[in-house]
Amino acid sequence: PSDGVDPLLDGLNPEQRRAVVARGPALLIVAGAGSGKTRVLTHRIAHLIREKEAWPSQILAITFTNKAAAEMRERLGGLLGTGVEGMWVSTFHSACVRILRREAERFGYVSGFTIYDSADSRALLKRIIKDLDADTYGFTPANTSAKISKLKNELTDASDYASTMNASDPRERIFTEIFTSYEQELKRANAFDFDDLIGQTVQLFRAHPDVAAIYKRRFRHILVDEYQDTNHAQYSLIRELTKSVEPEQLATLVPPVRERELDGLGRIPGASLTVVGDSDQSIYAFRGADIRNIVEFERDFSSAEVVKLEQNYRSTQNILSAANAVIGNNFDRQDKKLWTAEGDGDKIVGFTGYSQHDEARFVAEEIEDLHRDGMAYGDIAVFYRTNSQTRALEELLIRSAIPYRVLGGTKFYDRAEIKDAMAYLTTIANPFDPISWSRMLGTPKRGVGPMAEAHLANFQEAEGVSFHQAMERAEEIPALGPKIRTTVVELADMLARATAMALGGGVTDVLPPVEEEADAEAAEASQKKPAPVADVLKLVLDSTEMIEKLRAKRDPQDDARAENLEELLAVAREFDAQQPGAGLLAFLTEVSLVAAADDLDDQSGTVSLMTLHTAKGLEYPAVFITGVEEGLIPHQMSVDELGGINEERRLMYVGITRARQKLYITLASTRATFGDVAVAMPSRFLQEIPEALIEWRQSPGEVTGRGGTASRALNAGRAPGAGGSSGASWARNRDSQVSFGSGGGSGSAAVAEPASGNMQSSLDKWRERKRL
Ligand code: ATP
Ligand code: MG
Numbered sequence: 001p002s003d004g005v006d007p008l009l010d011g012l013n014p015e016q017r018r019a020v021v022a023r024g025p026a027l028l029i030v031a032g033a034g035s036g037k038t039r040v041l042t043h044r045i046a047h048l049i050r051e052k053e054a055w056p057s058q059i060l061a062i063t064f065t066n067k068a069a070a071e072m073r074e075r076l077g078g079l080l081g082t083g084v085e086g087m088w089v090s091t092f093h094s095a096c097v098r099i100l101r102r103e104a105e106r107f108g109y110v111s112g113f114t115i116y117d118s119a120d121s122r123a124l125l126k127r128i129i130k131d132l133d134a135d136t137y138g139f140t141p142a143n144t145s146a147k148i149s150k151l152k153n154e155l156t157d158a159s160d161y162a163s164t165m166n167a168s169d170p171r172e173r174i175f176t177e178i179f180t181s182y183e184q185e186l187k188r189a190n191a192f193d194f195d196d197l198i199g200q201t202v203q204l205f206r207a208h209p210d211v212a213a214i215y216k217r218r219f220r221h222i223l224v225d226e227y228q229d230t231n232h233a234q235y236s237l238i239r240e241l242t243k244s245v246e247p248e249q250l251a252t253l254v255p256p257v258r259e260r261e262l263d264g265l266g267r268i269p270g271a272s273l274t275v276v277g278d279s280d281q282s283i284y285a286f287r288g289a290d291i292r293n294i295v296e297f298e299r300d301f302s303s304a305e306v307v308k309l310e311q312n313y314r315s316t317q318n319i320l321s322a323a324n325a326v327i328g329n330n331f332d333r334q335d336k337k338l339w340t341a342e343g344d345g346d347k348i349v350g351f352t353g354y355s356q357h358d359e360a361r362f363v364a365e366e367i368e369d370l371h372r373d374g375m376a377y378g379d380i381a382v383f384y385r386t387n388s389q390t391r392a393l394e395e396l397l398i399r400s401a402i403p404y405r406v407l408g409g410t411k412f413y414d415r416a417e418i419k420d421a422m423a424y425l426t427t428i429a430n431p432f433d434p435i436s437w438s439r440m441l442g443t444p445k446r447g448v449g450p451m452a453e454a455h456l457a458n459f460q461e462a463e464g465v466s467f468h469q470a471m472e473r474a475e476e477i478p479a480l481g482p483k484i485r486t487t488v489v490e491l492a493d494m495l496a497r498a499t500a501m502a503l504g505g506g507v508t509d510v511l512p513p514v515e516e517e518a519d520a521e522a523a524e525a526s527q528k529k530p531a532p533v534a535d536v537l538k539l540v541l542d543s544t545e546m547i548e549k550l551r552a553k554r555d556p557q558d559d560a561r562a563e564n565l566e567e568l569l570a571v572a573r574e575f576d577a578q579q580p581g582a583g584l585l586a587f588l589t590e591v592s593l594v595a596a597a598d599d600l601d602d603q604s605g606t607v608s609l610m611t612l613h614t615a616k617g618l619e620y621p622a623v624f625i626t627g628v629e630e631g632l633i634p635h636q637m638s639v640d641e642l643g644g645i646n647e648e649r650r651l652m653y654v655g656i657t658r659a660r661q662k663l664y665i666t667l668a669s670t671r672a673t674f675g676d677v678a679v680a681m682p683s684r685f686l687q688e689i690p691e692a693l694i695e696w697r698q699s700p701g702e703v704t705g706r707g708g709t710a711s712r713a714l715n716a717g718r719a720p721g722a723g724g725s726s727g728a729s730w731a732r733n734r735d736s737q738v739s740f741g742s743g744g745g746s747g748s749a750a751v752a753e754p755a756s757g758n759m760q761s762s763l764d765k766w767r768e769r770k771r772l
Contacts, residue, residue, distance in 0.1 A: 007079060008047050012040070019307040020044045023053075026301035027274040030294065032338040033323065033657035034314030037276040038617065041223055042072055044274060045087075046079040048221055057086035058220040060241070060271075064229065066091055066593060068617055072225075088219075092234050093194065096201040097589050100192070103204055103211055112429035112503070112585060114191040115592040119414075120435055121145050121193045128181045134174050144178055151179070152195035153231045153288035155202060158183050190432040198233045205240040213249040216241055217261070219271050226617060227277035227297075231288035239300075242270045273301065279334075280327050283613060283651045285643070312338040314619050316345025319663050322689045323656040329688050330646045347695040351666045352682070352703045356389070356627070359668040360396040362697070363624050366664060367402055367607060370622055377403055378604040381620040383612050383655050385633045388673070389626065390609055397607065407610040413591055417550070417561040420444075421568055422591065424540040425533075428499050429588055431466035444549055446487055455479045456488070468495050494543045501539065502584040504530030530583030532576040537569055612655045623659035625652075628667045629680040652685045665694070669703040 009017050019029050019040045031037050045061060048054040063069040069089045076084045088095055097115065104111045116124070122141035125148075129139050151161060158179040165172040186193060192200060205212035222241060224230070230238070245268035250257045263269045275297060282291045298304050312320055320338045327333070349366075353359030367380055382393060382404075390406060397404045412418060420443040426436035434457065441448055441456075459477050460470035471492035474485045541547055550562040575587050608620070612633070627633065633652055638644030656663065671680045682700045696702075 008043050008050065012036070012043065013309075013311060015307055015309055016040050016043075019309075020047050022305050022307070023272075024303060024305045025270065025272050026297075026304035027272075027307065028294075028297045028301075028304050029274070029276040029307045029309065030278065031276075031307075031309035032278055032312065032336055033281060033654070034312040034619065035309035035338065036311075036313055037278070037309065038068075038072070038225055040309075041225055041274065041276050042075050043079065045221075045223060046076055049080060049084075054221050055086070056084050058218065059087045059089075060095065060219040060222045061087070061089040062092055062095065062222070062224040063089065064091065064226040064617060066094065066590075068225065069094070091593065092230075092237065093197050094589070094593050096197040096237070097593065099201050099215065100197065100204070101585060101589070103208075106208055106211060107200075107204060108187065109192075110190050110430065110432070112190070114189065114426055114430045114433040114436060115197070115589070116186070116191050116193045116435070117592065118145065118194070120191075123435065124185055124189075125178070125182060128178055128185065132174065132177055132181070134178055137171050137174050139174065139178060144175070144182075147175070148179055148182065149195050150288060152193075152199045153233050155199055155233050155236060157199075188432070189434055190430050191435075195233070198237055202233060202236045202240060205237075209246075209249055210252045212240060212243075213245045213253060213268075216243060216245050216271065217253060217257075217268050221274070222271045223274040223276070225276050226281075227275035228279050228282040228291060228294045229277075229284045229289040229616075230293050231284075231290055233288075235290070235293045238273065242273050244268060244270045280330070280336075280650055281616065281654050283616065283647060283654060285647050308336070310336065310338060312340045313342075314660055315340060315657060316342050316661060318344050318347055318693050319656060319659050322348055322663070322693050323653055325690055325693075326649060326656065326685050326688045327653040330649055332643075332646060345661055348689070348693050349662070349664045350686075350694045350696045350699065351664065352696075352698050352700045353666065353668045354670060354703050355677075356392040356668045356671050357396070359626060359666050360392040362666060363393060363626060363664070364396040364400040364402060366624070367397075368400060370662070371402075375622060376604060377607045379621040380624075381608045381610065381615070381618070381622070381658065382624040382626060383610060383615050383658070384626050385612055385635055385651075387611060389632070393609060393626065402607055403605055404607040404609055407608055407614050412564070412567075415561075415564055417546070417564055418568055421537065421540065421546065421565055422588075424495075424498075424544075425502075425537065425584060425588060427467065428495060428502050428536065429584055431468040431495075431499075434467070437467040441491075444544055444546055446491070448484055448487060452480055452484050452488075468492055468499070472496070494539070498536050498539050501531040502533075502536045504583060529581035530585075532572075533584050533587040534569060534572040534576050536584055537572050541565060541569065612651050615658050616654055619658055619660055621660045622662040622664075623655070624664040624666060625655045626666045627671075628652075628665050628683045628686050629671065630683055631680070632671075633683055633685065649685060652683075665689075667700070669700065 009020060012020065013036075016036050016039070019027065020043045029037055029040060041061070045059055048059070049056055061069075061072060063072055069091060073084060073087075073089045076087070076089070088098070090098075100109070100113070101111050104113055114120075122145055125141040125144050129135050129141065129144065134144075151157075158176060161179060162176045165176055167173060186196070205215070219241060222238065224238065244263070245253075247266045250266075250268070257268065261268050275294070277294045279291050279294050282289055282294075285291070298306065315323075317340050320340055324337050328335070351359065351362045353362055363382060367377070370380060371377060384390065384393070394404070394406070413422065420439065423436040423439035423443070426433060427440045431437070438453060438457075441453055455477050456467070456470050456474070459473070460467050463470065463473075465473075471488045474480055474488040474492070477485075480488070547562045547565050550558040550565070572587065575582070575590065579586060612625075634645050634648035638648045665686065667682055667686070668680055670677050672678075
């Protein structure tokens with residue numbers, strides 16, 4: 001730029017700048033928390049585009065959450081001053097869904113496939129376990145789904161497992177049967193579970209080099225944030241994508257390959273790969289994350305350039321010193337120390353309550369004080385190790401009229417009425433999925449009972465048609481009464497209309513590989529667009545009268561449900577506005593991938609509550625880490641596990657390093673769990689923080705029992721800003737929850753029925769009948 005100011009490089013230190021401009025085939029950025037890794041990654045992408053070294057469509061940037069992806073896209077827009085359409089900035093899961101939607105037909109799936117969440121997977125496993133009488137061997141949906149997930153993350157499928165198992169062990173044989181049957185049922189339902197998304201994409205690339213070639217050619221630059229938490233399947237995906245396209249694959253590519261795409265050996269060279277991570281922040285070993293991926297990067301990618309960053313720009317020195325002290329106790333790491341030019345800042349504030357309520361009261365009062373001193377609620381976050389810790393906190397926040405939200409709490413999309421409406425949309429996209437079809441048929445009640453459902457399902461299976469076609473042909477099923485036949489045919493008719501609307505021109509969310517941006521736009525314009533999602537949903541809601549039926553009950557809880565459905569309509573409209581022409585499949589994809597940390601809502605006016613895991617990558621001016629006790633952090637379950645304590649220590653390190661200016665560490669001396677009150681001991685991690693860094697408001701030693709803190713208990717009643725306003729807080733909290741979902745603690749969350757249970761029982765029933 002002419003004025004000599006370069007927005008992409010000027011705000012960076014020399015090492016950061018080196019990472020932005022490096023142009024080798026592989027770059028590894030290893031650095032502690034808050035040292036600007038994510039910032040460097042973002043600037044590097046912007047730099048590649050600005051210098052015309054890549055089109056946006058040639059970039060694949062992988063983030064850990066959808067929220068982080070949205071933030072990165074927004075920053076890129078700001079840095080480049082233009083939109084970044086065509087660029088893939090997404091999680092591993094989202095990127096894989098986009099690929100699978102486009103390529104599904106290659107391996108016997110249909111593009112409208114359903115993505116089973118963990119409740120759906122467990123519902124399916126429950127039935128399989130029952131069919132095989134496997135529960136007598138101790139198999140449960142929970143333990144089998146965990147084991148299958150682990151295997152899938154290692155890219156082991158049922159037949160691989162069968163070939164290596166110990167066949168003389170009956171438990172292993174039965175597990176293999178469960179696993180095999182689970183794979184078959186998923187395929188029959190045209191569904192993938194969460195782990196499949198990545199594993200199947202890897203299989204697809206390996207089995208179809210011509211398909212892999214399309215994506216290898218397209219993505220010239222692959223950048224991965226939070227690389228320390230990749231598992232084997234994700235690692236393999238990256239490896240596949242960064243391989244070169246061999247000469248024999250070139251002929252299949254469209255548009256035809258041009259000379260300048262090739263290297264000296266006549267291949268399209270592999271993409272450049274940038275990975276960014278901090279092995280001290282690896283906290284997903286339980287999901288198969290493998291720290292070796294980052295440790296061994298230099299060996300895997302031999303020509304890799306390495307950049308280390310040490311200056312921290314996020315936190316004050318006191319906070320960093322505490323973080324360094326804690327993580328320094330992990331013996332299995334390379335020593336690196338963070339420093340800042342910011343100065344010491346305030347001391348860490350410590351507080352020990354006599355109970356979790358006393359602890360929560362302290363948190364609420366401090367938040368009020370911070371707020372009075374001018375800090376926005378949105379600048380404050382409260383972390384905890386387990387979700388069960390939120391109740392006491394929420395009670396006190398409500399009492400103090402502090403607006404808050406729970407990230408990753410009961411989700412909007414988990415509510416029964418939302419699942420009902422979503423079942424319609426899912427069955428429209430995938431008329432082979434028994435789970436959504438069954439749920440759709442059963443709600444609202446229309447006189448089609450389990451018996452009729454079983455007849456339809458049997459017909460579907462016998463004729464090899466979709467569930468919708470089976471309904472259309474209800475006249476051919478003599479066992480159905482005439483009234484039911486009419487109902488079912490009418491329903492099928494409505495679904496057919498909705499399907500025609502929804503699927504319009506087919507898949508539009510993946511563009512063909514392009515050389516020039518203009519090609520991309522032309523290609524997109526030439527595809528027919530599906531109808532807006534809101535129109536499809538409106539048709540469903542109107543024809544089923546779901547909202548009217550809830551309103552007619554004149555029950556406040558049903559009113560809230562009706563409002564939620566209206567909110568879903570608003571979400572759909574917003575989606576249509578943001579992604580015109582994307583349509584139902586893209587909408588379903590987005591909904592099914594909304595991850596724990598993902599809250600689409602504006603968070604400026606509310607305190608954020610979340611688990612330590614959810615906090616990764618985020619930063620807040622003020623942070624409370626609560627429940628810093630033995631048994632919570634480190635968690636009881638980690639104590640006996642190999643490396644478990646070290647992983648918990650990294651989690652504590654992640655928590656501490658989220659804070660910019662103010663860090664509070666709180667605990668209780670007694671804690672009630674499952675109705676028992678037990679004495680709680682301060683966490684060993686607390687003792688690893690040098691005493692001089694903490695200013696105790698009440699140290700563990702000062703809390704001797706109820707007597708000593710009676711006056712505090714009385715004080716708890718003096719919740720600032722109370723006096724009739726707690727009702728307003730409920731309303732506010734409910735609003736925030738209703739508007740996008742993962743907000744917390746309102747009454748309506750408690751009344752949501754266990755959805756999968758219902759789906760399961762009706763499924764069980766028709767399967768049961770089928771056997772008779
Ligand atoms: P984490 O390990 O927690 O993911 P990170 O290494 O990705 O952290 P960033 O989130 O990129 O760190 O940066 C931390 C903070 O420091 C951000 O607010 C960022 O804008 C700021 N920052 C990074 N580099 C600089 C710099 N050179 N000058 C000023 N601020 C910076
Ligand atoms: Mg980061």
